Amino acid sequence: MKKRFLSLWFRHLKTDWMTVCKPYLQKYPFVLAIKKQGRLIVNASNLLAEKEGIYPGMAVADAKAFFPSLIVINEQSGLAEKLLDFIAHWCLRYSPNVGCDNPDGIILDISGCAHLWGGEKHYLKKVVSRFQEHGYDVLGGIADTIGAAWAVARFSEGDKIIEVGKQLNALLALDPLALRLEPVQIQRLQSLGLKSIGSFAGMPRSVLRRRFGNSLLLRLDQATGIEDEHFIAIKPIIPYEERLPCLEVISTAEGIELALEKLLSKLCERLSGEGKGLREAALNCHRIDGKIEQITIGTSRATAQTKHLIQLFALKIPQIEPALGIELFTLEATKIEDVDPLQENLWDNPIGLKNPFVTELLDRLKSKDPTCEILRYVPAAHYWPERSMKIASTIDEIATVAWQTARPRPTRLLRVPEHIDVTAPIPDYPPLLFRYKGETYHVKKADGPERIEREWWIDQGEHRDYYYVEDLKGRRFWLYRSGHYDGYMDQWFIHGFFA
Incomplete structure (x- = not known):
């Protein structure tokens, strides 16, 4: 695809009128100017200032002499840069690749974008008119190169759109300033009577290099497309x-x-088509007032099932506030993973975690309630109960070790064991009864002890003797005594419950 660029030039872009000038204009509905180091840098008013002969660059004292009622305020440092950055982010609705062209411009890579607005002519008109509606004095130019687009936006009096491959012809009649040259080079060109790009573009390159250095040739080559030129985008391309x-x-x-x-x-x-699926996605809704509404979703496993993803987003659409309306939608897949294509067979029935309906149900449950947390655990290579399992990164993660099934393990394991009072006939016997949360449980059956030693290379502490007990009502528990019986105090704990 041929590269195409749009350069926007904001004339007199020095400050944010809405935050700085509005209070003054409400009080003084006449002429307002902004100064820097004793000179006017912009007229923030109607045409009355120009009619009185006041122009940017004029000394403040001279301007006041022309028009005594002129209101002058100081420029706020850094505000123009912040405004330009805001404008660049706002332009993301017109192109995903936008950069700031300090101090008063924006560069857009519009390759493959203009046709969405009916062609480059309508595209340029749409962009410029939107800024003019907000009170900005802006001009734009479109070309194959950044340099050519920059030049026609600022110096061309005719068509602001250069046809593909025609940038050299469009530049010949323009002032050398259109090449973004250094002031010293401009003065030297003017002293030699070279007042247009065409007056020196055909000269031998050795002559130009000897008189003006490599930078002039570089700028000329960048503008004509011989040398590539890039800009730093404000947002990485997704x-x-x-x-x-x-x-x-x-x-x-x-x-x-x-x-x-x-x-x-x-x-x-x-x-x-690429064998991938999304795990996280974001829908950005660009409103006409410049604000962006966003909703996000996440999935338990990578998927590219449109129907399922629409259901997830549909649960969050009511959170979007369109206000006066949305003019652009962008959908970003912020997290991508490889996915194996499902091999559908007439005789096979996907069951368990391989059933896509299970994972789709989990996704819908989590989307309805943000506080809902659904986790899957897989075994870990530890005997110590608290470390014998870990949270799976995906719903279908394959375990590297097998579950420990030699001895019974509870269905529900407490995150932190809780202390209990126990009555046992002798130290190594299982309990006869125990008290837990104010209730007494009489033990009917018991099995144990199962000694589990602490992993000394991880932490220090006592071993545990576990008992698998059942009370008179058929409820089953996993109890343990910490360490050896010392004849003074037994440390008994409840650690889990069986189904």
């Missing part, structure tokens, strides 16, 4: 992202769901 601009703004849940279906079908088709 490999698995789909975008859907809207011809008309969307403000209903039905419209959002339809847009989501289109995005998911495209994304899942790509993922399926």
Whole structure:
């Protein structure tokens, strides 16, 4: 795909009018100017200032002499950079690859984007008109290279769109300033009477290098496409992202769901073709007022099933506030994993964790209640009960060791063993009864002891003697005594419950 770039030039972009000038304009509905180091840097008013002969760059004293009622305020340091960064993020609705062109420009890589707005002409008109509606004085240019787009946006009086491969012809009549040259080089060109790019573009390169250095040739080559030029994007490109601009703004849940279906079908088709599935995804809704509404989902295993993912997102669509309307949707797969394609067979029935309906149900349960936590455990290579299992990273993670089945283990293991009072006939015998949370349990059957030694290379402490006991009501418990009986005090604990 041929690269195409859009350069936006914000003339007089020095501060944020809404935060700085609005209080003054409410009090002084006349002329307002902003100064820096004793000179005007912008007129933040209507055309009255220009009619009075006031222009950016004029000394404040001269401006006040022309128009005594002129209100002058100081520039706020760093505010222009913050505003430019905000504008660049706002432009993400028009291209996923946007960068700041300090001090007063934005660069967009619009390759493959313009057709979504009906072509480059309509695309440029749409972008510029949106900024003009918000009070910005902006010009734009489109070309194959960043340098050519930058040049026509600022210096071309005619068409701001350069056809593919025609950037050299479009640059010949422009001022050398359009090449982003150093002031020393501009002065030298002017002193030699070279007042246009065409007046020196055809000269031998050795002559240009000797008189103006390599930087002039580099800028000329970048603008014409001989040398590549790159910019730093404000946001890394997400490999698995789909975008859907809207011809008309969307403000209903039905419209959002339809847009989501289109995005998911495209994304899942790509993922399926590459043998991948998503684990986490985010839907970003860009509103016309500049704000972004976002909802996210997560899945227990990697999947590219459109129907299931739509159900997960549908549970969170009511959280979106469209306000005056949404003009762009972006769907990002923020976490991707490899997935094995399901081998469907007429005679096979997927059961257990391999059944996709089980994992889809778990996903819906977690999406309905953010506090819901569903975990799967797999065995770990430890005999100490608290370390004998671990949380699986995925629902179908394959265990590296087998479960310990030589002796009974409880269905529910307490995270921290709880102290109990026990009556036993002699130290090595199982309990006759025990008290737990104010209730007395009389032991009917018991099995044990099973001694489990502490893993001394991990921590120090006493061993445990475990007993598997059943009370008169058939309830079964896993009890243990910590350490040897010392004749003074027994440390008995309850550690689990059997089904």
